[in-house]
Amino acid sequence: MRNDAYEALMAHARETAALEQVSGRLGWDQETTMPRGAAEQRGEEMAAMEGVLHARRTDPRLADWLAAVEPADAVASAQLAKIARAHARAVKVPARLAQEIARVTSLSQGIWAEARSRDDVAAFLPTLAEVIRLKREEGAALAAGGDVYDAMVDDYEPGMTGADIARMFGELRPRLVALREKVLGAAHQPKPLDGAFGADAQIRLSRDLATAFGYDWSRGRLDIAVHPFSSGSGNDVRITTRVVESEPFNCFYSTIHETGHACYEQNVDPDYLLTPIGQGASMGVHESQSRIYENQLGRSQAFTSWLYTQMLERFGAFGIGDARAFFAAVNRVQPGFIRTEADEVHYNLHVMLRFDLERALMLGDLAVGDLEAAWNDRFKADFGVAVERPSQGMLQDVHWSIGLFGYFPTYSLGNLYAGCLHKALRADLPDLDAQMAAGDLSAATGWLREKVQRHGSLMAPAEVISQACGFAPSAGPLLDYLEAKFGAIYGV
Structure with missing residues (x-):
């Protein structure tokens, strides 16, 4: 029976x-x-x-x-x-x-x-x-x-509460703000990318980037969307990106980010296909994969040296003279309006803004009609610049339109998890930089496949990360990584 x-x-x-x-x-x-x-x-x-x-x-x-x-x-x-x-x-x-x-x-x-x-x-x-x-x-x-908002968060990160998230942000914010002030006040400021980069060539390079990060094209495809996303699991996992000819990094890193999500789903143990544990453990763990692919790997000095040569071959000279300057351009810190285009120093501050606003909306502490003003006031306070138009502000993200309240904090939780995974990955793969400089990410993505992705949701989210890393997740590894990386780029 x-x-x-x-x-x-x-x-x-x-x-x-x-x-x-x-x-x-x-x-x-x-x-x-x-x-x-x-x-x-x-x-x-x-x-x-x-x-x-x-x-x-x-x-x-x-x-x-x-x-x-x-x-x-x-x-x-x-x-x-x-x-x-x-x-x-x-x-x-x-x-x-x-x-x-x-x-x-x-x-x-x-x-x-x-x-x-x-x-x-x-x-x-x-x-x-x-x-x-x-x-x-x-x-x-x-x-x-x-708590109504806690119930929403639990949909995306089981066991997590609004109070837990507030504590996480309380731990992250002081060191992030201090780092931002040092970086923006540094004497040396990297040169930004300038010029036009053809849409077709961007898409071709995006496809090659997805391949380099292990995306299985026999079970996927790449399309264009207003807001990049990935969709599906198992043997049908699709990714999207967007193209702006003056901003190729937007296309490339959106693609790498969504490839991280997609590879997680493609690499779950096939025995779990179409079962409850046949998908990612949580959105926080999912974001850990997309963020480590995009940032710790994709924006590393080693990998950007390979990407620099690829861009020179495909687009010709574009005003950046060497791989080190290119690495700095990829990681340039600026208080921009758009979350998906934000540098690693500012990104979590964008998420904190959304967390506070959506929590207030759900708890009835903020009226919908007051949302735009609240967003603009908070953005000016946090980033020091005024929102110029709604597509830079409250209209930029798709999430609230499709009811994903409680989702935004998982981006920062994913960053925190990615910091822990990167620390453990580096300890296990001492030759990683030499491989990435040759465009070879197989050791890194293979490590993530074995340690995280193949398990699906066999374990609770924090257990997945703890088992992969050998230590409990905390904000320290992420903050240490950010301070070391941007301190070196900016000389602070």
């Missing part, structure tokens, strides 16, 4: 996972190739799919199967824990609400993209207010009398 129950439970879970992948593919299509006129219909399609998925996640048989099963090993135990957690959360949310969130956020994404292109906050605010109303209702149902 126990074996029969487990097999029935896993068969149900696999079919649910397959349908979730279909739903994800609808989302990928919406952001890449869907005709604009299909937006309203796609909203209905997404709502219908969510209705089917919600019914499966709340199926009464799940509780019966779970009660009848005793796990035979660690893998079965992890599978059951994931199923039980998903079921417990799903039954708290009415089907009507789940479907309405799916419908509204599908429509909202297109409205946001149009408003962003026209810098028209007023066109987006009514839709954003509706998304927030629905997400508050969902959060209240999940929290069951507890």
Whole structure:
């Protein structure tokens, strides 16, 4: 009976996972190739799919199967824990609400993209207010009398709370601000990249970068999106990037970042395919992969020396005379407006701003109509420059339009985890720089595959990092890395 129950439970879970992948593919299509006129219909399609998925996640048989099963090993135990957690959360949310969130956020994404292109906050605010109303209702149902924002964070980083995140930022902020002040006040300031870099050539080099970082093209593809993202798991994992001819680093490092996400999904143990543990352990762990690919590896002096030669071959001379100056240009510190283009020193300050604002929105401490002013005031206080237009400010990110409240802090948690992983990786791979200078990342990506990616969600997030590193995650390794790297570049 126990074996029969487990097999029935896993068969149900696999079919649910397959349908979730279909739903994800609808989302990928919406952001890449869907005709604009299909937006309203796609909203209905997404709502219908969510209705089917919600019914499966709340199926009464799940509780019966779970009660009848005793796990035979660690893998079965992890599978059951994931199923039980998903079921417990799903039954708290009415089907009507789940479907309405799916419908509204599908429509909202297109409205946001149009408003962003026209810098028209007023066109987006009514839709954003509706998304927030629905997400508050969902959060209240999940929290069951507890903190609404904590319930949202728990969707992306199980066990994490708003208070935990606030403590993390309290540890990060002082040293980040002190480093920023030293760097911006340094006598030597790197020369920025200047010129035009053809879109087709950027895409060709982006494809080569994804290949260098281990992306399996037989199970993936690269497309263009307003906001770069990756989508899917297992044998169909797709990435996107964006192209601005005057800003090739945006394209290249967006691609590397999304490749980090995609490789995590492609490298999960194939035995876990379409099962509850067949995806990344959490968004924080996911971001640790995208951030270490992008920053500690992709922006390293060793790898940028190889990238410099690639750019010279493909674009000709572009005004930067040697690999060391190129390394400094790649890592140039400036208080820019856009989070996805932010340097490593400023990046977490961008996330802190969003965390405080979205937490206030969800807890009712900030009105939607006051969000733009609150954003602009906070940005001026944190970065010392005034937001010039909404696409530089509250309209720049897709996340709130699609209801991803509680997601932003996982970017910084991922940075923290990446700092720990990089420290351990360097200890294990003393010859890494010589390999990366030749464009060979296989040792580094192989280390990450074995230590982190292949496990999927077999372990809890912090356990994944602790086991990979041999020590508990903390902010120290990230801050030490940043101070050493930028201290050397800027001579401070």
